[in-house]
Amino acid sequence: MARRAPRGSARPEAAPPALLWAPWRSAYVGQTPLGGADCIFCMGRIGAATRRRRLVLYAGRLALVMLNRYPYNNGHLMVAPRRHVASPELLTREERSELSEFVSRSVQRLRTAYRPAGLNVGMNLGRAAGAGIADHMHCHLVPRWEGDNNFMPVISSTRVLPQSLARTYALLEPLFKTIGADLS
């Protein structure tokens, strides 16, 4: 006998996969970064104050880790190459390597900081795929917990996060100090 979904519930497994990545689309709607100074991922050498202002947890030589200013969930991070490129195949092997290390190490640190039940890790390449900033590729890392998966607040962008960005930054920044210690 077929199992019936509870009436009126938005079961995550019943939602179209595309919805999973919908939050990223709303993150920077209205912004059309041109690269360079206009791109949130592009920055040269930055001091501690700028790093904090731009929510950068760690800036390596080839990649960086920063908080999403419009998080879908607490601890929503983005890992991006330092270079303004749109897609992973345009990266050098060295850049891909640092990016990949930062993704893995960020997952590890998010597990330590938040003890999430799961994480979404992924990239939207191109506007058609939902990228808010299509010209500078970036990987999203979002801690997930059971019960946070009602898609309605995601769609309507009205989700209220219990933890402020400042608090998230203060919590994570010490954990990320060493993320690139043995790289570049």
Ligand SMILES: [Zn+2]
């Ligand atoms: Zn850029």
